[in-house]
Amino acid sequence: MPLFRNAQFEISIAKPQDLPPPRGAEIAFAGRSNAGKSSAINTLVGHTRLAFVSKTPGRTQLINIFRMTNGAALVDLPGYGYAQVPEAIRKQWVRLLEQYLTQRKNLIGLVLIMDSRRPLTKLDCQMLDWFAPSGRPIHVLLTKSDKLTRSEGAQTLAQTKKALPAWGDNITVQLFSSLKKIGADEAEQVVGSWLDDENRVIFPD
Numbered sequence: 001m002p003l004f005r006n007a008q009f010e011i012s013i014a015k016p017q018d019l020p021p022p023r024g025a026e027i028a029f030a031g032r033s034n035a036g037k038s039s040a041i042n043t044l045v046g047h048t049r050l051a052f053v054s055k056t057p058g059r060t061q062l063i064n065i066f067r068m069t070n071g072a073a074l075v076d077l078p079g080y081g082y083a084q085v086p087e088a089i090r091k092q093w094v095r096l097l098e099q100y101l102t103q104r105k106n107l108i109g110l111v112l113i114m115d116s117r118r119p120l121t122k123l124d125c126q127m128l129d130w131f132a133p134s135g136r137p138i139h140v141l142l143t144k145s146d147k148l149t150r151s152e153g154a155q156t157l158a159q160t161k162k163a164l165p166a167w168g169d170n171i172t173v174q175l176f177s178s179l180k181k182i183g184a185d186e187a188e189q190v191v192g193s194w195l196d197d198e199n200r201v202i203f204p205d
Contacts, residue, residue, distance in 0.1 A: 040113055145180075
């Protein structure tokens with residue numbers, strides 16, 4: 001059975017202090033608003049409505065935890081970078097993201113969603129700045145790759161690969177398309193290797 005299939009919604013969190021105690025390995029999904037994060041999660045789990053998808057950026061305002069059958073969890077973080085929200089809410093999102101990414105003990109890796117048509121924005125780089133020093137793996141999904149020609153996709157992938165070592169050598173990247181179901185197997189293989197690493201501490205129930 002594929003790794004992500006049968007993941008189930010568990011809880012939504014608005015404030016860091018409301019996070020449940022560490023229970024199992026967590027894999028975070030982060031990305032700029034409207035980069036296709038929720039669609040990517042839905043594609044990986046094989047469920048069209050597990051993570052909420054909206055054409056309006058900035059709708060994911062909570063940390064949403066989805067539990068997999070092996071006890072690990074996928075954690076959908078609030079989309080970042082959407083300007084048309086009140087400043088107080090934007091600051092709350094930033095605090096929520098930063099505290100989770102830097103302090104969550106059972107977070108073993110980050111899947112970073114970037115729109116393949118404009119990867120490595122300033123806020124994407126800020127996310128890398130926050131998380132890369134932890135030494136934990138990062139896997140970049142260049143989403144909406146179906147909107148690029150094959151040569152454009154290859155060029156974008158090569159350019160992003162060239163830039164990422166600035167944040168360390170524990171970062172991988174691939175093209176991804178939720179619409180065309182491109183790259184799901186590759187993403188599952190990479191993330192699965194994080195869970196298979198015997199040196200990683202998996203918190204018991």
